[in-house]
Amino acid sequence: MTLHFDEGDELRALRAAVADLGSRYGQPYFLEQARSGGRTDALWAEAGKAGFLGVNLPEEYGGGGGGMVELSIVLEELGAAGCPLLMMVVSPAICGTVIGRFGTDEQKQRWLPGLADGSSTMGFAITEPDAGSNSHEITTAARRDGDEWVLSGQKVWISGVDQADALLVVGRLADGPRGTLRPALFVVPTDAPGLAAHPIPMEIVSPERQFQVFLDDVRLPADALVGHPDQGIAQLFAGLNPERVMAAAYSLGVARLAMAKATDYARTRQVWGTPIGAHQGLAHPLAACRIEIECARLMTQKAAWLIDAGQDAGTAANSAKYAAAEAAVHAVDQAIQTHGGNGLSQEYGVAALLTMSRVSRIAPVSREMILSFVAQHDLRLPRSY
Amino acid sequence: MNIVVLVKQVPDSGSERKLDPADNTVARASADNVINEMDEYAIEEALLVRDREGGEVTVLTVGPDSATDAIRKALSMGADKAVHVVDDAIHGSCAVQTSGVIAAALQQLEYDLVLCGAEATDAQLSVMPALVAERLNIPQLSGARKLTVEGGMAKIERQTDGGYWAVEAPLPAIVSTWDTINEPRYPSFKGIMAAKKKPVETKTLADLGLDAGSVGLANATSKVLDFAGRPPKGEGVKVVDEGDGAQKFVDFLASQKIV
Ligand SMILES: Cc1cc2nc3c(=O)[nH]c(=O)nc-3n(C[C@H](O)[C@H](O)[C@H](O)COP(=O)(O)OP(=O)(O)OC[C@H]3O[C@@H](n4cnc5c(N)ncnc54)[C@H](O)[C@@H]3O)c2cc1C
Ligand SMILES: Cc1cc2nc3c(=O)[nH]c(=O)nc-3n(C[C@H](O)[C@H](O)[C@H](O)COP(=O)(O)OP(=O)(O)OC[C@H]3O[C@@H](n4cnc5c(N)ncnc54)[C@H](O)[C@@H]3O)c2cc1C
Numbered sequence: 001m002t003l004h005f006d007e008g009d010e011l012r013a014l015r016a017a018v019a020d021l022g023s024r025y026g027q028p029y030f031l032e033q034a035r036s037g038g039r040t041d042a043l044w045a046e047a048g049k050a051g052f053l054g055v056n057l058p059e060e061y062g063g064g065g066g067g068m069v070e071l072s073i074v075l076e077e078l079g080a081a082g083c084p085l086l087m088m089v090v091s092p093a094i095c096g097t098v099i100g101r102f103g104t105d106e107q108k109q110r111w112l113p114g115l116a117d118g119s120s121t122m123g124f125a126i127t128e129p130d131a132g133s134n135s136h137e138i139t140t141a142a143r144r145d146g147d148e149w150v151l152s153g154q155k156v157w158i159s160g161v162d163q164a165d166a167l168l169v170v171g172r173l174a175d176g177p178r179g180t181l182r183p184a185l186f187v188v189p190t191d192a193p194g195l196a197a198h199p200i201p202m203e204i205v206s207p208e209r210q211f212q213v214f215l216d217d218v219r220l221p222a223d224a225l226v227g228h229p230d231q232g233i234a235q236l237f238a239g240l241n242p243e244r245v246m247a248a249a250y251s252l253g254v255a256r257l258a259m260a261k262a263t264d265y266a267r268t269r270q271v272w273g274t275p276i277g278a279h280q281g282l283a284h285p286l287a288a289c290r291i292e293i294e295c296a297r298l299m300t301q302k303a304a305w306l307i308d309a310g311q312d313a314g315t316a317a318n319s320a321k322y323a324a325a326e327a328a329v330h331a332v333d334q335a336i337q338t339h340g341g342n343g344l345s346q347e348y349g350v351a352a353l354l355t356m357s358r359v360s361r362i363a364p365v366s367r368e369m370i371l372s373f374v375a376q377h378d379l380r381l382p383r384s385y
Numbered sequence: 386m387n388i389v390v391l392v393k394q395v396p397d398s399g400s401e402r403k404l405d406p407a408d409n410t411v412a413r414a415s416a417d418n419v420i421n422e423m424d425e426y427a428i429e430e431a432l433l434v435r436d437r438e439g440g441e442v443t444v445l446t447v448g449p450d451s452a453t454d455a456i457r458k459a460l461s462m463g464a465d466k467a468v469h470v471v472d473d474a475i476h477g478s479c480a481v482q483t484s485g486v487i488a489a490a491l492q493q494l495e496y497d498l499v500l501c502g503a504e505a506t507d508a509q510l511s512v513m514p515a516l517v518a519e520r521l522n523i524p525q526l527s528g529a530r531k532l533t534v535e536g537g538m539a540k541i542e543r544q545t546d547g548g549y550w551a552v553e554a555p556l557p558a559i560v561s562t563w564d565t566i567n568e569p570r571y572p573s574f575k576g577i578m579a580a581k582k583k584p585v586e587t588k589t590l591a592d593l594g595l596d597a598g599s600v601g602l603a604n605a606t607s608k609v610l611d612f613a614g615r616p617p618k619g620e621g622v623k624v625v626d627e628g629d630g631a632q633k634f635v636d637f638l639a640s641q642k643i644v
Contacts, residue, residue, distance in 0.1 A: 017573070054591075
């Protein structure tokens with residue numbers, strides 16, 4: 001009988017090494033880039049060079065040969081150090097997984113080494129104005145024209161188009177049926193003629209921005225379609241559980257950073273001649289946040305482990321994503337409260353986490369959609385929509 | 386070029402550190418044990434010299450079983466192999482005794498250059514390079530902020546309060562480094578994965594041909610007789626500004642010999 005809760009030497013060392021890298025940049029760097037319209041390219045490149053961005057990708061394509069366990073550790077630790085690199089959710093986790101599992105040899109050779117060492121970045125575009133929670137409404141479609149695909153449609157909230165060399169676009173085949181989505185995934189270079197991206201002004205303090213993307217008769221070579229057209233749905237599912245685990249890791253990093261700031265402050269700030277952390281009015285909610293974070297972290301590790309073991313991870317990945325988002329929302333809220341007026345200042349970097357923590361309740365899948373999923377699949381309650 | 390780096394595991398200087406009241410030695414079991422910070426600079430310098438000159442970097446640690454964590458970190462940074470001297474009899478050894486163990490271990494290795502941190506954050510004695518140099522009868526270059534190796538010579542900039550001295554010595558030599566010398570790397574993922582496959586040789590006192598009576602608390606050349614916790618911080622001085630605040634502030638600084 002073995003049930004291990006000890007990550008072991010290598011994973012501990014990975015955590016420590018990534019935390020070391022993250023602390024060399026830190027939250028001031030991240031916020032400076034966010035507020036000045038800059039980018040985190042330097043950190044991205046360094047993390048890539050150290051092999052951290054590609055830990056989950058196959059060794060034969062320049063990756064680390066690990067899995068989601070390793071990759072989620074990297075994002076969590078960067079987040080805890082103040083630098084949650086949102087594009088990790090997309091580039092190595094979704095795109096790397098999908099191409100690694102379903103791409104042709106040429107597609108793997110073309111994209112994976114760059115995704116692994118961070119020299120190229122790939123965005124992921126599924127959401128449309130009328131297809132957010134409901135992907136069945138996707139209208140972006142590709143039609144065949146001789147040897148080429150011609151792709152048209154509109155995407156919204158797409159992260160990091162300015163950083164990305166290409167987008168993995170989820171569309172459908174024009175001659176396929178409407179209604180129930182039979183997706184087809186295309187790799188679309190961001191400089192392809194006919195592709196236009198416009199930044200959406202957001203209140204999130206992050207250097208990684210969201211874009212509206214217009215695809216207007218974008219002509220693509222035949223091999224822009226990932227793998228085989230019949231595999232679209234399998235490809236999508238293969239990418240989505242890693243995405244949820246990474247969303248959880250993103251939230252955990254934010255939550256841990258908020259907690260570290262809150263507890264440092266509560267240990268030293270004196271209002272009534274004693275550190276404010278001595279008051280149960282602050283200590284208890286902070287302790288509750290800590291418990292939520294630890295529970296969410298365990299669920300995230302389990303979900304990552306299930307994915308790596310090739311087992312069904314749907315409920316675990318969604319549960320991890322849900323629990324980590326709630327933990328982050330509560331931890332950031334309590335961290336702001338603990339800091340009093342300083343909690344809203346720029347100097348303490350706590351309020352900066354506020355919208356970031358709320359992203360995790362909405363994207364990539366909302367709290368409500370997860371609850372519906374669990375209600376339906378695990379509680380066998382009637383489908384509500 | 387064969388380079389040996391002396392690496393010590395110490396309680397993390399960032400967290401609370403204690404002595405064990407049972408025998409007045411450093412309480413390691415309860416501590417967060419890490420590589421001595423200054424040693425990371427020595428490891429980095431060893432890797433830089435190796436990458437320029439070729440050769441191998443060997444990590445040498447004298448310490449309990451738990452010191453394998455420090456060894457693994459050094460190997461994951463890129464060192465090639467390690468020697469770990471572990472023996473219960475070493476517990477409580479003073480610096481003079483420990484230098485004997487290190488010197489004996491070095492004599493079983495081939496080395497052109499020995500690198501170590503300029504001090505350890507636990508005892509802060511800064512004597513190890515001198516003791517080892519004396520035992521091996523090799524030159525020591527202490528407190529380097531820069532190191533170059535060429536033509537069979539090690540040349541350093543020896544950091545001083547006002548600047549530096551240029552000092553050189555023929556190899557083999559021992560060089561101790563300050564944190565001004567470089568910026569230690571963090572391990573890469575490949576480095577971490579490769580570390581577990583690198584050879585770590587464990588040696589006992591007997592393997593080194595040393596007698597247990599030459600080491601250990603009972604035979605140490607110095608002993609900690611007693612210790613006390615750090616006194617709580619004093620109240621501090623409150624200066625009330627009645628228009629003469631600046632003057633009072635300067636007077637205070639002057640009274641503390643700060644200005
Ligand atoms: C910062 C950020 C980054 C993003 N990055 C990307 C990206 O890189 N690529 C990409 O493709 N997309 C991205 N998205 C889009 C994201 O995945 C969507 O915002 C998300 O799927 C929700 O879709 P929506 O915004 O259209 O909300 P809607 O689907 O309109 O939902 C609105 C609200 O209605 C609720 N709701 C919907 N249906 C039900 C129901 N049946 N029962 C109960 N409640 C329901 C939802 O929970 C939500 O609260 C990003 C979004 C954000 C905020
Ligand atoms: C946007 C903004 C506008 C403001 N405008 C003004 C203004 O115009 N004029 C002005 O004078 N001030 C103003 N303030 C200051 C505001 O009144 C203070 O921020 C507020 O009184 C809290 O004080 P503090 O920030 O020092 O927090 P602290 O007193 O340091 O409190 C920190 C945390 O400790 C908790 N805490 C403290 N004591 C206890 C206890 N005994 N038990 C349990 N918990 C405890 C607090 O509830 C809080 O969560 C403003 C603040 C903000 C953020």
